[in-house]
Amino acid sequence: MDQNILLVGCGKMGGALLSGWLGRNVSPEAVTVVEPFDEGALNQQYGVTVVKNVSGLDNKFSPDVVVFAVKPQVMATIVPNYAKYVRAETVFLSIAAGQPISIFEKILGGHAAIVRSMPNTPAAVG
Numbered sequence: 001m002d003q004n005i006l007l008v009g010c011g012k013m014g015g016a017l018l019s020g021w022l023g024r025n026v027s028p029e030a031v032t033v034v035e036p037f038d039e040g041a042l043n044q045q046y047g048v049t050v051v052k053n054v055s056g057l058d059n060k061f062s063p064d065v066v067v068f069a070v071k072p073q074v075m076a077t078i079v080p081n082y083a084k085y086v087r088a089e090t091v092f093l094s095i096a097a098g099q100p101i102s103i104f105e106k107i108l109g110g111h112a113a114i115v116r117s118m119p120n121t122p123a124a125v126g
Contacts, residue, residue: 003030003064006057006085009076010035010042010050013095014069017119020069032057044123054081065091079107086112095119 005026007014010033022028027048034057035042035050042050049059051057063085066073070078091113094104104114 004062005031005060006066006082007031008066008068008082009070010038011069013119013123014067017067017069017095018042018046018048022048030064032061062087062090064089064095067095068092070096072099075099075103076107079104083108088096088113091107092117096107 003019005021007018008029010018010046014033014035018031019030026080030050031046031048032049032056032095033042034052036052038050038052040050043070048049066082068075068079068082086108087094088111092104093115097118099116101114101116104112108114
């Protein structure tokens, strides 16, 4: 069974990750994307759910994985919006360069499961 993945930001890197996941048989129904600049293209291209901001998510939505794929300089303003998803079963993954785990611990609390990774665009091909 697919986990619920919440992808926050779907620019070059987020798009490469999304493409790679779907190419590895992750179901489009398992992925929700928060992307303010999408004009429906992600839904048309990939069949994933797309919302413009966190307030567009259903109140009952409960992601298993939250992937932050936004620019490092906006991370401090974006991450607090997702603190409501901190629970034992949820993993938070950041691909932001130069943003240590301690930044996320400060914002999300010490009980959040936080991982950092440095992928590159070949992630799109797995």
